[in-house]
Amino acid sequence: AAGVIQSPRHLIKEKRETATLKCYPIPRHDTVYWYQQGPGQDPQFLISFYEKMQSDKGSIPDRFSAQQFSDYHSELNMSSLELGDSALYFCASSSGVTQYFGPGTRLTVL
């Protein structure tokens, strides 16, 4: 069965640089969620989109923005990167209640 696809899988950036993470949901899923998981921590909700509109917003820094496109893929844009942004970033998709997670993007900020 098709799963959530995330790219890139690994990303290394310098402080103050920008990064763009991409997420391709499971086919026919209309909702995308973004989570951040720091080392040894549980995933924290950032933001979600339903039918290309922002639906919920969590603890997402103002330096981050996201959108969902007409083909339902989503991008998380991160600017002015800080050391503390180093984490695993997961995208999940759903067509109902249950969310299915992608493999994640590991972001390292040096």
Place this chain on the structure above:
Amino acid sequence: EDQVTQSPEALRLQEGESSSLNCSYTVSGLRGLFWYRQDPGKGPEFLFTLYSAGEEKEKERLKATLTKKESFLHITAPKPEDSATYLCAVQASRDYKLSFGAGTTVTVRA
């Protein structure tokens, strides 16, 4: 604010030694409670969704149960391949974001 507490933090089992993981939750109107399995550096893998007290679901050696205040994940006759971190998450009826517990790391020795 929604709260999810998992115990124990870590569990070391001998192969074949059954045990249970606990997830206590506080949420204003539960839409669903979810169990995920996460291997190091990978995305959470969906296991179960439970919607109402008294509900039970099974999959191979795993069985999840739900009461009004907590959920249990029972592992029967575990094998080394069951070693992972098991995450519990709740979804409130007011939105669709997941609030996770800190997880229980299970290690099964052959």
